[in-house]
Amino acid sequence: MTAAPTALLDRVLGARLPGPPDGLRRGPFRSGTFTSPLHSERRAARTGALLGIAFAVCFLTGLISHAIQHPAGWFVWPASPSWLYRVTQGTHVATGLASIPLLLVKLWTVYPKLFEWPPAGSPSRAISRLSILVLVAAGTMQLVTGLINIAEWYPWGFFFTTTHYWTGWIAIGAVAVHVGAKAPEIRRGLARRGSAGAVAGLAPEQAAEVRAVDDAAEGNPVPRRAFVAAAGLGVAAVTLTTVGQTLSPLAPVSVLSPRVPGVGRQGVPVRQTAKKAGTTDVGADYRLVVEGPNRLELSLADLRAFPQRTERLPITCVEGWSATATWTGVRLGDLLEAAGLPRDTQVTVESLQTGGLYRVSTVAAPHARSPRTLLATGLDGSVLDPDHGYPLRLIAPNRPGVMQTKWVTRVAPGGRGIGS
Numbered sequence: 001m002t003a004a005p006t007a008l009l010d011r012v013l014g015a016r017l018p019g020p021p022d023g024l025r026r027g028p029f030r031s032g033t034f035t036s037p038l039h040s041e042r043r044a045a046r047t048g049a050l051l052g053i054a055f056a057v058c059f060l061t062g063l064i065s066h067a068i069q070h071p072a073g074w075f076v077w078p079a080s081p082s083w084l085y086r087v088t089q090g091t092h093v094a095t096g097l098a099s100i101p102l103l104l105v106k107l108w109t110v111y112p113k114l115f116e117w118p119p120a121g122s123p124s125r126a127i128s129r130l131s132i133l134v135l136v137a138a139g140t141m142q143l144v145t146g147l148i149n150i151a152e153w154y155p156w157g158f159f160f161t162t163t164h165y166w167t168g169w170i171a172i173g174a175v176a177v178h179v180g181a182k183a184p185e186i187r188r189g190l191a192r193r194g195s196a197g198a199v200a201g202l203a204p205e206q207a208a209e210v211r212a213v214d215d216a217a218e219g220n221p222v223p224r225r226a227f228v229a230a231a232g233l234g235v236a237a238v239t240l241t242t243v244g245q246t247l248s249p250l251a252p253v254s255v256l257s258p259r260v261p262g263v264g265r266q267g268v269p270v271r272q273t274a275k276k277a278g279t280t281d282v283g284a285d286y287r288l289v290v291e292g293p294n295r296l297e298l299s300l301a302d303l304r305a306f307p308q309r310t311e312r313l314p315i316t317c318v319e320g321w322s323a324t325a326t327w328t329g330v331r332l333g334d335l336l337e338a339a340g341l342p343r344d345t346q347v348t349v350e351s352l353q354t355g356g357l358y359r360v361s362t363v364a365a366p367h368a369r370s371p372r373t374l375l376a377t378g379l380d381g382s383v384l385d386p387d388h389g390y391p392l393r394l395i396a397p398n399r400p401g402v403m404q405t406k407w408v409t410r411v412a413p414g415g416r417g418i419g420s
């Protein structure tokens with residue numbers, strides 16, 4: 001990086017734009033309308049850093065979830081450890097929810113600036129403000145669509161996941177532009193570590209001076225501490241009241257989530273009932289078809305003749321809840337081998353369900369070959385409840401709930417991603 005282009009960029013970005021007429025300075029646009037000492041650079045930068053971390057972690061864990069469900073050729077998601085997706089998806093939902101109070105706090109620390117006059121001033125300010133507008137809109141969209149999903153309300157079908165995915169990219173792009181445009185303020189704000197700590201990179205007497213300036217700007221430390229405590233409480237409350245949907249000790253306080261471990265048919269939450277899926281009439285003519293060089297057509301009695309395996313595995317819904325149960329059934333690999341296929345054949349698993357978004361799923365090679373991947377007929381020692389997929393369901397380690405297909409009737413080589 002040389003000085004000349006930087007200087008040129010600074011000159012262009014720092015150029016003054018003509019201001020609008022004074023007659024428009026009304027309401028919140030009047031000068032000196034907002035005067036809280038807590039609207040400081042330090043407060044804004046620190047809240048922003050936390051929000052930035054929450055957004056980044058949420059974005060990355062979201063990408064992982066998306067990649068598992070819509071795998072590109074190069075993407076391989078392992079079958080073990082069996083709890084990994086539980087952690088990444090739990091983190092996705094938790095960081096997404098934590099950013100609601102953080103975003104509100106962040107907006108509060110900077111809101112006088114949102115009404116700054118003139119609206120643009122310079123090109124860099126115009127870019128920065130535009131990035132905030134995009135960020136707030138995209139962030140709100142993500143939270144609303146995410147919460148609608150957690151509430152298990154799918155008014156728009158596939159529209160939801162597609163929108164949630166692409167808006168994620170818009171939001172993270174806006175964060176990048178915003179951080180770029182605000183780099184000097186962020187650096188200054190973060191260098192000031194608060195009156196108790198040191199001030200990064202400064203000699204003690206200079207540090208004391210900076211702290212004095214900060215304290216004067218933010219007023220006395222008591223309201224500042226109260227502010228930090230209130231913001232922290234907001235984040236903690238939102239997080240604690242939702243992670244209970246996957247951490248059972250916190251289940252009693254999990255008031256924000258519709259699903260709780262241990263509550264539901266056979267002690268496991270139900271995502272889609274057999275009645276809604278139209279899969280309640282399973283008769284003696286039920287067959288599992290496994291396509292292959294040696295095509296199989298198996299009745300439930302035939303399935304019982306295969307070696308029976310038992311695995312303790314979680315169901316982890318993309319909505320954030322998860323529940324562990326003990327599943328009994330036949331190894332997928334055993335069935336593939338009996339059908340004349342290699343154990344690591346990628347297969348598509350199909351449900352008796354005739355419609356719906358999740359009637360088929362693809363089992364990629366790592367999961368097909370995993371000895372823990374079952375076509376289960378039993379749950380916690382009893383026959384599967386219709387709502388959990390009677391007569392047969394897929395249950396595999398480290399896999400999103402949407403891909404744990406219920407009411408399975410056909411397994412065939414090929415396929416990619418859910419819904420394919």
Ligand SMILES: Nc1nc2c(c(=O)[nH]1)N[C@H]1C(S)=C(S)[C@@H](COP(=O)(O)O)O[C@H]1N2
Nearest residue numbers: 269270271272317351358388401402404406
């Ligand atoms: N055929 C079919 N299988 C399905 C679904 C579905 O709608 N149809 N829902 C999936 C989703 S989103 C989840 S989280 C799990 C939940 O399994 P459970 O209802 O037994 O807890 O089932 C999956 N299997």
Ligand SMILES: [Mo]
Nearest residue numbers: 317318401402
């Ligand atoms: Mo799910």
